[in-house]
Amino acid sequence: MKNTILLAVLAAVTLAQPKRPVEEFATSAGPVRITIINHASMMIEGGGQVIQVDPVGAQRYAALPQADIILITHTHPDHLDAAAVEKTSKPKALILGPESVAKALPGTTILRNGESRQAGRWRIEAVPAYNLVRGPAPGAFYHPKGDGNGYVLTFGGKRFYIAGDTENIPELAALKDIEAAFLPVNLPFTMTPEEAAAAARIIKPRFVYPYHSRGSDLSVMVKALEGSGIEVRLRDWYQPGDDVAPAKPAPAPPEAAKPAAAKPAAQPPVISPEVLADQRVTFRLRAPNAAEVLIAGDFWLDQNRREKLVKDAQGVWSITLGPFFPDIYSYYFIIDGTAFPDPSNGAIKPGISTTQSVFTVPGEQMSFLEVANVPHGEVRIVHFHSAVVGAVRRMHIYFPPGYEAGQARYPAMYLLHGGGDDDAGWTAIGRAHLILDNLIAAGKAKPMIVVMPAIWALAPPVPADQREANNALFCRFLVQDVIPFVEKNYRVLGTPENRAFGGLSYPNILPDCWIPNIEKFNYIGFTSNGLNAERIAHYERLYPGVLDNPANVKRVKVYIGDGVNAMTFAAAKNLAEDLKRRGYDTVFTMTQGIHGWPWFRRYFAEFAQLVFK
Known part of the structure; x- marks a missing residue:
């Protein structure tokens, strides 16, 4: 009789559970199933393991399998419910969370921002989740930095990002190869639909799931992501009859006795940047609790210029600047002393340092940067093993139009990025491939292969006292690994008259590699960099007679471009004058520019x- 009653109770509980949406993803290690539970709670299954994320409402878990792993993002009651954790945990379940969760929930293993661990077949990384501007009072945030976690879960080669409660923070730019991203969309605690769409454009997942989204108009997010290549999947996170609250010490008052919660007033979307017809640009930022907002960018002729934005009654800061010359520009906000990209702008300047936003002022003068109706080359991302570095390294390589279809061999340029970038810099923001497509089509440049390796022989950011070591190792890597690999695997004319070397110069890396290997290159190009007299004397001590060798003077052609408002200009001018004095065929282009990408592109x-002429 007791067994009959027990079975009847279990059957009733099971029937009472709503049918929850389930998403399934194929991976190299088998399927991953994600069951949507409620609000910010979900269950993930794969490899015979069950992971519960932010379980809340013990009743919801009566008919669900118990968890091997529980992930808690932070301590707010819609994410942390001790009774639900107890209900869904296996006896030896691994509970992971930030330090704030460990203090509130005994038995939690601390996993801080930036830390990761292997749990069975799952790799779990804790990533930052916090507010940039939103909080209950000036100087306070609903989710302070370091207090909460987002998580990236990797299984069978697929990566799943669960954001927790966050805004569109700079760290999102570091998330790569995400299969599915779960992004919070609700005010006043996380993001607007527009901000979540901008965040998705930065992360570039295959699929994005808005969650933690009660009361939000998600159609706005769907529209904002049209044409992005990201599939927005709207699912039912708030099923009728399933809106339970976390367990409390005392019973809650009847629903009818509760006062209705005040619904936040709808706020109009923030449009930023807005490029006006007269080539001025308006920048906006909603930050009602900020005390000061500044803007910095590469659109001025002053390397260190900053301007203050003005706040309106709705807490939106704005400024109109320009007019600007047609080009592609980058900028960022400085909010109470800390730099942030524009959360309303999903176009990002990639790199390894400060994350910045990007916008375009259209016009004929920047047509050389645009995709035109001309034959196009191809950019390949190439991974190869470096014997010098002792690891796999990556480079971007541009192949001119017609390379695949023909048998011709081509000259090669080896092009270096700067200290804030990686090997993607010259294509992602420099647009070197489009510049070459257009120049080749116009007959202004010879078809060539352009090899863009990463300059980081040591892991970036490289401390100042290790720059010389990084440069020396990179030069060996270039000469002993990169050039031989390219000349072995591609149709390259491997002679000095068919090799060029140039680009940006993370302190002295370009001349550090060029001068001891001057016999390998007939062309050298400095795009907003140079050498002062002391550094030239340094090379003359190390490599006596090399710069004055008549054969080198006769053979090598030099290009140097820089702007009078760049911090590198004095060194560029000094190098140009020095090489001209020695007799080198030297072209020196002097502009009004600063040290920034709008000028680097033109010098390139x-x-x-x-x-090669």
Whole structure:
């Protein structure tokens, strides 16, 4: 009789559970199933393991399998419910969370921002989740930095990002190869639909799931992501009859006795940046609790210029600047002393340092940067093993139009990025491939292969006292690994007259590699960099007679481009004068520019037209 009653109770509980949406993903290690439970709670299954994320409401878990792993993002009661954790845990379940959760929930293993661990077949990484501008009072945030976690879960080669409660923070730019991203969308605690869409454009997942989204108009997010290639999946996170609250010490009052919660007033979307017809640009930022907001960018002719934004009654800061010359520009906000990209702008300047936002002022003067109706080359991302570094390294390589279809061999340029970038820099923001497509089509540049390796022989950011070591190792890597690999595997003309070397110069890396290997390159190009007299004397001590060798003077052609408002200009001018004095065929382009990408691109375009002729 007792067994009959027990079975009847279990059957009733099971029937009472709503049918929850389930998402399934194929991986190399078998399927991953994600069951949507409620609000911010979900269950993930794969490899015979069950993971519960932010379980809340013990009643919801009566008919669900118990968890091997429980992930808690932070301590707010819609994410942390001790009774639900107890209900869904296996006896030896691994509970992971930030330090704040460990203090509130005994038995939690601390996993801080930036830390990761292997749990069975799952790799679990804790990533930052916090507010940039939103909080209950000036200087306070609903989710302080370091207090909560987001999580990236990797299984069978697929990566799943669960954001927790966050805004569109700079760290999102570091998330790569995400299969599915779960992003919170609700005010006043996390993001607007527009901000969540901008965050998705930064992360670039295959699928994005808005969650933690009660009361939000998700159609706005869907519209904002049209044409992005990201599939927005709207699912039912709030099923009728399933809106239970976390267990409390005392019974809650009847629903009818509760006062209705005040619904936050709808806020109009923030449009930023807004490029006006007269080539001025308006920048906006909703930050009602910020005391000061500044803007910095590469659109001025002053390397360190900053301007203050003005706040309106709705807490939106704004400023209109310009007009600006047609080009692609980057910028960032400085909110109470800390730099942030524009959360309303999903276009990001990639790199390894400060995350910045990007916008375009259209016009004929920047047509050389645009995709035109001309034959296009191909950019390949190439991974190969470096004997010098002792690890797999990556580089981007541009192949000119017609390379695949023909048998011709081509000259090669080896192009270096700067200290804030990686090997993607010259294509992702420099647009070197489009510049070359357009120049080749116009007959202004010879078809060439451009090899863009990463300069980081040591892991970035490289401390100042290790720069010389990084440069020395990179030069060996370039000469002993990169050039031989390219000349063995691609149709390259491997002679000095068919090699060019140039680009940006993370302190002295370009001349550090060029001068001891001057016999390998007939063309050298400095795009907003140079050498002071002391550094030239340093090379003359290390490599006596090399710069004055008549054969080198006769053979090597030099290009140097820089702007009078760049911090590198004095060194560029000094190098140009020195090499001209020695007799080198030297072209020195002097502009009004600063040290920034709008000018780097133009110098590269000039250099590309001078080589191999």
